[in-house]
Amino acid sequence: xxxxxxxxxxxxxxxxxxxxxxxxxxxxxxxxxxxxxxxxxxxxxxxxxxxxxxxxxxxxxxxxxxxxxxxxxxxxxxxxxxxxxxxxxxxxxxxxxxxxxxxxxxx
Numbered sequence: 001x002x003x004x005x006x007x008x009x010x011x012x013x014x015x016x017x018x019x020x021x022x023x024x025x026x027x028x029x030x031x032x033x034x035x036x037x038x039x040x041x042x043x044x045x046x047x048x049x050x051x052x053x054x055x056x057x058x059x060x061x062x063x064x065x066x067x068x069x070x071x072x073x074x075x076x077x078x079x080x081x082x083x084x085x086x087x088x089x090x091x092x093x094x095x096x097x098x099x100x101x102x103x104x105x106x107x
Contacts, residue, residue, distance in 0.1 A: 028097030031090065036098055039083075044105045054082045059105050073099050 032040075041047045044059030057064050064072075076095050079085035086095055 028094075028099070028101035031094045031098040032101045035086065035090065036102065040102065044102055056083075059102060069099065069103065072103065 033042075038048060039046070039051050039054070039056050040059070041051060046052075046056040046058040046061075050056075059065075073096060075083065076099055077085060077087040077092075090098070
């Protein structure tokens with residue numbers, strides 16, 4: 001009986017850790033789709049209605065293309081103009097992964 005209880009407790013702890021790690025490590029694509037795509041579009045083309053209303057530039061715009069990674073990361077963290085800051089809504093890792101995903105069309 002003792003072994004069955006101990007096994008159940010160990011199994012519950014392992015399951016909890018696996019779930020926590022899965023939530024903590026969301027991919028840049030998932031974060032982008034959940035938080036950024038509404039404004040930047042599925043491909044970064046800024047072809048959504050909200051993007052047009054507030055003047056979001058596509059990822060291929062020359063002004064965006066000349067920004068380095070740190071600059072775009074700073075904008076995602078702190079916001080700029082009409083773009084809201086995400087430093088209080090997402091972890092640094094989520095922001096970084098989303099920016100990496102956003103910049104993928106530039107390559």
